[in-house]
Amino acid sequence: MYKVPVWLPIKSLGAVNVYAFSSDDGSLDLVDSGILSGRSITSFVTVLKRGGLDPCKIRNIYITHFHVDHSTMSLFLHRLSNARLFIGAGDYRVIEKGVESFVRGAVRLFIEHGMSREEAETIFKNHPAVRLADTYRELIDVEWNLLREDDEITLGKEKYRVIELPGHTPGHIGLLSSDGSKLFSGDVVLERITPHVTIHDWRDNPLKDYLDTLYRIKNLGVKVIHPGHREDITDPVRRINELLEHHKTRLGEILEVLRKEGRLTGYEIAKRIKWRVRYSGWNEYPYAERFFAMGEALAHLRYLEVEGLVTRKTCGASYCFASI
Numbered sequence: 001m002y003k004v005p006v007w008l009p010i011k012s013l014g015a016v017n018v019y020a021f022s023s024d025d026g027s028l029d030l031v032d033s034g035i036l037s038g039r040s041i042t043s044f045v046t047v048l049k050r051g052g053l054d055p056c057k058i059r060n061i062y063i064t065h066f067h068v069d070h071s072t073m074s075l076f077l078h079r080l081s082n083a084r085l086f087i088g089a090g091d092y093r094v095i096e097k098g099v100e101s102f103v104r105g106a107v108r109l110f111i112e113h114g115m116s117r118e119e120a121e122t123i124f125k126n127h128p129a130v131r132l133a134d135t136y137r138e139l140i141d142v143e144w145n146l147l148r149e150d151d152e153i154t155l156g157k158e159k160y161r162v163i164e165l166p167g168h169t170p171g172h173i174g175l176l177s178s179d180g181s182k183l184f185s186g187d188v189v190l191e192r193i194t195p196h197v198t199i200h201d202w203r204d205n206p207l208k209d210y211l212d213t214l215y216r217i218k219n220l221g222v223k224v225i226h227p228g229h230r231e232d233i234t235d236p237v238r239r240i241n242e243l244l245e246h247h248k249t250r251l252g253e254i255l256e257v258l259r260k261e262g263r264l265t266g267y268e269i270a271k272r273i274k275w276r277v278r279y280s281g282w283n284e285y286p287y288a289e290r291f292f293a294m295g296e297a298l299a300h301l302r303y304l305e306v307e308g309l310v311t312r313k314t315c316g317a318s319y320c321f322a323s324i
């Protein structure tokens with residue numbers, strides 16, 4: 001297996017890990033692709049060729065989730081090598097319905113929960129998936145193979161099983177080795193980065209999905225996780241416990257804010273959370289960070305509402321929350 005960190009125009013992430021597996025006939029299977037950009041393609045092809053691998057011989061590309069940094073370069077690679085494309089059935093539905101309308105759902109919730117229409121529209125226009133909307137539209141025309149729980153696949157000479165890991169995206173998948181020791185987990189568990197969980201439809205509860213996914217992986221007993229960014233995770237249980245603790249702390253922080261201040265909109269809560277960022281105030285946040293902060297705050301509030309710990313009521317033009 002070759003791990004190829006492919007350049008990304010997202011500074012905090014630096015690179016996305018693409019994993020390449022070769023077979024005796026020189027054909028290649030990939031887990032994930034990078035973002036569709038000239039620099040990403042050049043760096044990826046250069047590294048493959050340096051390792052004696054032929055990018056024209058890519059046979060299958062297994063995409064863990066639909067986000068731009070994992071899926072969009074697959075369009076170029078498919079055109080180059082005729083590779084077959086695979087993705088979880090849930091994330092294919094997002095691409096099929098239009099990634100723009102998926103992001104639109106989140107932005108609509110931002111407005112309903114207290115953000116001004118003007119700020120929300122600017123966030124929408126600057127969202128990376130909206131900027132690459134044409135690429136996603138072209139991806140709909142490609143023939144996709146949909147993956148579901150327990151499907152068996154082959155990476156190089158090794159057998160893997162598909163497991164569904166929703167939360168970070170609705171149809172996120174992982175690939176588990178047949179002996180149960182290795183997991184390709186996309187962005188579900190990352191070292192030193194807290195994977196983003198946001199909400200696009202108030203009927204969903206993505207944080208609950210994500211926490212269930214973390215418990216599921218914890219119980220698998222895998223020895224190593226090959227993630228979508230940064231280094232391998234050689235003690236999965238330790239990292240999963242850290243992530244579980246992080247969300248528990250954030251849920252507690254939100255309840256504390258509501259107990260102290262009474263009724264607040266989601267927007268007011270998002271501004272009060274102590275995000276780990278280097279900006280001193282909300283107005284300094286780049287639009288991508290505002291998307292993450294608002295989406296994350298609402299995902300936690302939805303979780304608390306379903307758990308019966310907060311109520312959501314209309315306050316004038318928007319919804320606001322109160323602790324019970």
Ligand SMILES: [Zn+2]
Nearest residue numbers: 067069187228
């Ligand atoms: Zn990613």
